[in-house]
Structure formats: structure tokens, C-alpha cells
Amino acid sequence: xxxxxxxxxxxxxxxxxxxxxxxxxxxxxxxxxxxxxxxxxxxxxxxxxxxxxxxxxxxxxxxxxxxxxxxxxxxxxxxxxxxxxxxxxxxxxxxxxxxxxxxxxxxxxxxxxxxxxxxxxxxxxxxxxxxxxxxxxxxxxxxxxxxxxxxxxxxxxxxxxxxxxxxxxxxxxxxxxxxxxxxxxxxxxxxxxxxxxxxxxxxxxxxxxxxxxxxxxxxxxxxxxxxxxxxxxxxxxxxxxxxxxxxxxxxxxxxxxxxxxxxxxxxxxxxxxxxxxxxxxxxxxxxxxxxxxxxxxxxxxxxxxxxxxxxxxxxxxxxxxxxxxxxxxxxxxxxxxxxxxxxxxxxxxxxxxxxxxxxxxxxxxxxxxxxxxxxxxxxxxxxxx
Numbered sequence: 001x002x003x004x005x006x007x008x009x010x011x012x013x014x015x016x017x018x019x020x021x022x023x024x025x026x027x028x029x030x031x032x033x034x035x036x037x038x039x040x041x042x043x044x045x046x047x048x049x050x051x052x053x054x055x056x057x058x059x060x061x062x063x064x065x066x067x068x069x070x071x072x073x074x075x076x077x078x079x080x081x082x083x084x085x086x087x088x089x090x091x092x093x094x095x096x097x098x099x100x101x102x103x104x105x106x107x108x109x110x111x112x113x114x115x116x117x118x119x120x121x122x123x124x125x126x127x128x129x130x131x132x133x134x135x136x137x138x139x140x141x142x143x144x145x146x147x148x149x150x151x152x153x154x155x156x157x158x159x160x161x162x163x164x165x166x167x168x169x170x171x172x173x174x175x176x177x178x179x180x181x182x183x184x185x186x187x188x189x190x191x192x193x194x195x196x197x198x199x200x201x202x203x204x205x206x207x208x209x210x211x212x213x214x215x216x217x218x219x220x221x222x223x224x225x226x227x228x229x230x231x232x233x234x235x236x237x238x239x240x241x242x243x244x245x246x247x248x249x250x251x252x253x254x255x256x257x258x259x260x261x262x263x264x265x266x267x268x269x270x271x272x273x274x275x276x277x278x279x280x281x282x283x284x285x286x287x288x289x290x291x292x293x294x295x296x297x298x299x300x301x302x303x304x305x306x307x308x309x310x311x312x313x314x315x316x317x318x319x320x321x322x323x324x325x326x327x328x329x330x331x332x333x334x335x336x337x338x339x340x341x342x343x344x345x346x347x348x349x350x351x352x353x354x355x356x357x358x359x360x361x362x363x364x365x366x367x368x369x370x371x372x373x374x375x376x377x378x379x380x381x382x383x384x385x
Contacts, residue, residue: 021047025056034063051077055087067094085111089147101154108151115144145174149183161191178208185217198222216240223247226256238267245277249284257281272301279311288315306335310342313349322349340369347377356381 025040041057058073071094077087092107152167168184185200198221204214210231218225219240227244231237241264248257261278264271279294292315299308313328329346332339347362360382366374 022053022056025060029056029060029063032063034060038064049076051081051084051087054080055084055090058087058090062090062094067098070094083114083117085115089143092147092150096150096154099157101157104154105151105158108147108154111147112144112151115147145171145177145180148174149180152187153183156187156190161187165191176207178204178211178214181207182211182214182217189217189221194221210234212236212240216243219243219247223251227260232260232263235267238264241267242271242273242277245274245281249277249281254281254284258285270301272298272305275301276305276308276311279315283311283315283318286318288319291315306332309335310339310345313342314345317345317349320352322352325349326353337365338369340366340371340374343369344371344374344377347374351377351381 021040021044025037025044028034028037028040037056037060041053041060044053045057054073054076058070058077061067061070061073071091074087074091074094077084078091081087088107088110092104092111095101095104095107148167148171152164152171155161155164155167164187165184168180168187171180181200181204185197185204188194188197188200198218201214201218201221204211205218208214209228215225215227215231215237219227220243225244225247227237227240232241241260245257245260245264248254248260258278258281261274261281264274265278268274275294275298279291279298282288282291282294292312295308295312295315298305299312309328309332313325313332316322316325316328326346326349329342329349332342333346336342343362343366347359347366350356350359350362360378363374363378363382367378
């Protein structure tokens with residue numbers, strides 16, 4: 001009896017140690033202490049591994065960027081528990097991210113077809129597929145909409161756009177998230193439905209007014225999109241300011257373009273593109289000296305950007321300082337002789353200084369490159385050339 005009692009204590013002790021290791025692994029994982037989580041889950045796996053051990057091990061492997069090992073863990077889970085839909089979902093995510101779209105669709109479909117028969121309220125650890133929450137506690141029920149989203153994106157990768165759209169639409173029956181609208185907007189855009197794409201992005205911004213991804217995609221599709229002033233102060237939006245500035249420039253709102261680009265420069269004083277684009281906007285408003293200062297700053301940042309010579313030449317040309325304009329046009333042409341606009345502008349500057357022979361040479365070069373206006377000027381000024 002004494003021996004049996006001792007043996008029972010040993011078994012109980014091993015069971016408690018195993019429980020302790022799993023619980024510690026889960027605790028450390030939730031605290032993002034991955035090395036400690038790995039240490040304790042490995043100890044738990046060496047004893048009497050259960051599906052929960054393999055599942056947590058898979059999540060830890062994913063945090064360690066070891067997706068193939070995670071995949072083996074999830075396969076071990078479903079081998080024992082064929083109804084473990086959480087493991088199928090994590091498996092599907094790995095296949096999706098490794099461009100194995102067909103297998104991802106199979107796993108996501110299995111979840112979709114079986115979630116109603118599962119304990120959808122069971123709480124487990126998950127990784128946020130959209131990359132915002134990191135590791136978090138969730139339930140399968142709350143993830144079903146996301147499963148439809150990811151199956152839709154897998155279909156989209158395979159150019160099955162109609163099936164993708166069905167899944168995106170279905171996902172809204174389970175949840176309404178900004179990410180859902182953003183993903184569907186990209187599909188609409190790929191299908192040529194820009195109006196629907198813009199509407200989805202605006203819906204996303206109603207839910208998350210500070211969503212960088214929604215604003216960025218909206219700026220790509222809608223040149224009239226204007227970032228709220230309070231977001232201009234947010235450094236996260238700094239990379240978008242050049243795009244917004246370019247959009248404002250193309251739509252003819254040069255003051256707004258200058259505003260966006262000035263903020264971009266305030267955030268990064270070495271932002272070459274911002275100086276270049278702000279200079280172009282300033283040219284349009286007649287602020288030629290300020291524009292030239294921006295072009296010179298851009299040249300200082302990147303001395304190999306010879307486009308700046310043409311732009312500086314234009315700033316002098318608009319001031320009717322034709323000699324200096326010619327100097328910069330010629331500097332551009334010494335590097336690149338394939339841009340018809342430079343030849344034409346140089347010709348106009350030469351004509352303004354009475355140097356018709358060189359002007360006509362430039363006009364003929366411009367005409368040969370396809371500048372129709374050059375032909376008119378040749379007839380007018382170069383008949384005897």
C-alpha cells in the first residue's frame with residue numbers, strides 16, 4: 001500500500017508539473033516572453049503532449065518566424081482533434097502567407113463548413129492576421145468573419161474575383177471592421193469598380209478615422225481626398241504627404257499641395273521628393289525664387305537628379321531671365337538629349353535673346369522628338385535656316 005501510495009504521488013506530481021509548464025508557457029506567451037514560453041512548452045511536450053500543447057507550440061513557433069514548424073504542430077493538433085477548427089484556421093493562414101492559396105482555401109473552407117458544429121465560444125490564443133493586435137484572446141465565433149475575409153483574399157490571389165467578392169460580402173454578416181472594407185475596396189479596384197472601392201474606403205474611415213491604410217488607398221484612388229488637419233501632425237502619416245501633395249498638384253490646388261509638402265519637409269528636412277514637388281507647386285503660383293530655392297535644396301540632397309536643372313531653368317525663364325535659363329537648360333541637355341520639352345524651352349529662351357540659329361537647332365531637335373509646337377515655331381522663325 002505504501003508503494004502504491006508513493007507511485008500515485010509521483011503521477012500526481014508529474015501531472016501538476018505538466019500543468020504548471022503549460023500554464024507558464026501560456027502566461028509567458030501572453031506577455032510576449034517567447035524564449036520562456038518556448039522553454040516551458042517544450043517541457044510540457046516531453047511529458048504527455050496534448051492538442052493544447054501542440055497548438056500553443058505552433059503559436060510560439062509563429063512568433064519565432066518558424067512557420068514550417070508551426071505547421072507541423074497544427075497538423076499534430078488536427079490529427080488528434082479533427083474538429084479543432086482553430087488549428088485549421090492557423091494552418092490556413094500559414095498556407096495563405098506562403099502563397100499556397102489552394103491549400104489555404106481548403107483549410108478556410110473546412111472551418112466555414114464546420115464552425116456551427118463546434119464550440120465556437122471556446123476561448124483560445126490567436127495571432128491577429130491583420131497585424132494590429134499581436135497575440136490576443138479570442139473565440140472562433142469572433143473569427144468567422146475573418147475566415148471569410150482570408151478565403152476571399154486567397155480567391156483573389158487566384159483571380160477568382162467573383163468568389164472573392166461573395167466571401168467579402170458574407171464576412172459582414174459576422175462583423176463590421178475597417179479592415180474588411182479596405183480588403184473589399186482593393187478587390188473592387190482590381191475589378192475596375194473605383195466608385196465602389198472609394199465608398200468602401202470612406203466606410204472604413206467612418207469606423208477608423210485614423211486608419212493610415214484606408215487614407216493611403218483613398219489617396220491613390222481619389223485625387224480630391226483631403227487629410228484632416230489634425231492628422232497632418234501625426235508622424236505616421238508623413239510618408240503619405242508626398243502622395244497627397246502630388247494629388248493636390250494634379251487637381252490644380254497648388255496651395256494645398258504646398259501645405260502638404262511643407263509639412264512633409266518639416267517632418268524630414270532631407271526629403272528630396274518633397275522639395276522637388278513643392279518647387280513645382282510654387283512655380284505654378286508665381287513664387288519663382290522660392291521654387292528655385294526648393295530645387296537647389298533637392299539638388300543639394302541628390303546631385304545626380306539632373307531633372308532639377310530643367311526646373312531651375314524654368315524658374316529663371318518665368319522671371320524672363322533667359323540667359324540663366326539657357327545655362328541650366330544646356331546643363332540638362334549635356335546629360336540627357338531625349339526630352340522634347342527641354343529642347344523646346346531652350347529654343348524659346350534662345351529666341352528671346354535673339355540667338356535664332358541655336359534656337360532653330362533646338363526646335364528641330366524638339367520636333368524630331370514629337371513636339372508639335374516646335375513645328376509651328378520652325379515655320380515662323382526658321383524658314384531660311
